[in-house]
Amino acid sequence: AQSVTQLDSHVSVSEGTPVLLRCNYSSSYSPSLFWYVQHPNKGLQLLLKYTSAATLVKGINGFEAEFKKSETSFHLTKPSAHMSDAAEYFCVVSGVRSSGSARQLTFGSGTQLTVLP
Amino acid sequence: EPEVTQTPSHQVTQMGQEVILRCVPISNHLYFYWYRQILGQKVEFLVSFYNNEISEKSEIFDDQFSVERPDGSNFTLKIRSTKLEDSAMYFCASSEGTSEYNEQFFGPGTRLTVL
Numbered sequence: 001a002q003s004v005t006q007l008d009s010h011v012s013v014s015e016g017t018p019v020l021l022r023c024n025y026s027s028s029y030s031p032s033l034f035w036y037v038q039h040p041n042k043g044l045q046l047l048l049k050y051t052s053a054a055t056l057v058k059g060i061n062g063f064e065a066e067f068k069k070s071e072t073s074f075h076l077t078k079p080s081a082h083m084s085d086a087a088e089y090f091c092v093v094s095g096v097r098s099s100g101s102a103r104q105l106t107f108g109s110g111t112q113l114t115v116l117p
Numbered sequence: 118e119p120e121v122t123q124t125p126s127h128q129v130t131q132m133g134q135e136v137i138l139r140c141v142p143i144s145n146h147l148y149f150y151w152y153r154q155i156l157g158q159k160v161e162f163l164v165s166f167y168n169n170e171i172s173e174k175s176e177i178f179d180d181q182f183s184v185e186r187p188d189g190s191n192f193t194l195k196i197r198s199t200k201l202e203d204s205a206m207y208f209c210a211s212s213e214g215t216s217e218y219n220e221q222f223f224g225p226g227t228r229l230t231v232l
Contacts, residue, residue: 036223046220090160
């Protein structure tokens, strides 16, 4: 079984200030972790992914996330928010039950990021 | 850049009617998925599909649902007799493989409204 908890349903920051979106996960399998972003009327776009290669993962648009196994966390950060970052962000865990079976993504409930001018 | 496309963007139907949601996955991808998001709730996995058969399905994916790849490009989700609670955004996704390095690419979604 696997699950994801996004600790904040809404986060509001001023443009130019840091962003922190929090995520905790649990998984019975060897997990892969992702952050997806959804802009209004758009599909889900992958920001970054953790696949056991490195614990600090850099993604698109200046975002990064750090995998902390001891804390079962995968928080998303960005040093300086831009107006275009306003969107909904989903933390996602993925695992396979058996070799070769298709991966099933389990989504968090989402965090709506508002960027104030 | 290749992308997953979905049609229609919005579908309105009467309860009890059949609907077919269409998706065109990325052309060299082999694995296909449907997810749904009821308004205000999490995105939920419905089904995965590989080699012309269902690979995995969730408890949500009951006998009212079916998937098909009728030709080399389309991947469809059929709901046989829609219920009010089927109203949701339905996302199609595809991936090249199932390793931890294979990203699932999502389409923009179809908003299904059942009246």
